Each structure stands twice: as structure tokens, then as C-alpha cells.
Amino acid sequence: MDDCRPLGFLIGLPFAVLALALSLLGAVIWIIGSILSCLCPCCICFSGLANLAVSLIKMPVKVLRWFIGQIPC
Template sequence: MSCCCGEDCRPLGFLLGLPFAFVSLLLSVIGVFIWIVGLALTCICPCCLCATIIVELALSLIKAPFSIMKWFTSKIPC
């Protein structure tokens, strides 16, 4: 017996994942500000390795909403 009577449950998972997506959207906005500051630091001192690491961290924060929604909907068994 299937959990959704043969229907696809992924829209339900999308709705359940919206609060997590909202939090990750806030993190991505913070990531944009970190990215701008890190990019400016990289332009000022290109030999500074920590600025490059900060920019990479900011890019992962910017991509967080998409990663979280894909992960959450993939965990639904239907």
C-alpha cells in the first residue's frame, strides 16, 4: 500500500520544507554581504588566502536554499 495512493508526495514535502528554505534564504542574504566584503578584500590583497576562503563560504551560503529544498524533497519516500 503506497503512502499517497499512487500520487506524488513531493508537493507536500515542498510545503513542509518552506520554513527551512526561509531560514536558508536569510543565510543566503548574509552570504551575499560576506561575498561582497570578501571580494573587496581579495581585490585589495590578492595574496590573502583567508579572503578566498571567505568568498567560497559565502558562495555556499548563497546556494543554500536550493540545496536544502533539493535535499528535503529527496528524503520523501513517495
């Protein structure tokens, strides 16, 4: 229970909800980028767009971990 910091979780929760909305947008971008990448594999920009979307999908977890890490015990 050394890493249990409920205050950091509570402070980061509103920002994580905002990041969750961005991750839903990232999921849509990822689906569109994957479809376009399959249709035209010669365009490397679609794979970069899909990688950006994946990082947007992972954002809520990163935000919560960052806030939890900022609060000292």
C-alpha cells in the same frame, strides 16, 4: 512528474526561508570578501571566505532538494 513531491516542498519551505536569510548574509560576506581579495591578493583567506559565502548563497536550493528527496512517493 516522478520527482514532483509537493509534501516535501511544503515541509521544507520554512527551513528554506531561514536558509534564504542566511544566503543574504552570505551575499554580503561574498561582496566584502571579493573587495578585500582585490585589495590584498596575497591573503588567501579572503578567497576561502568568498567560497564559504557562495555555499551560503546556494543553501536554500540545497535545503529544498534535501527535503524533497526525503519524502517517498
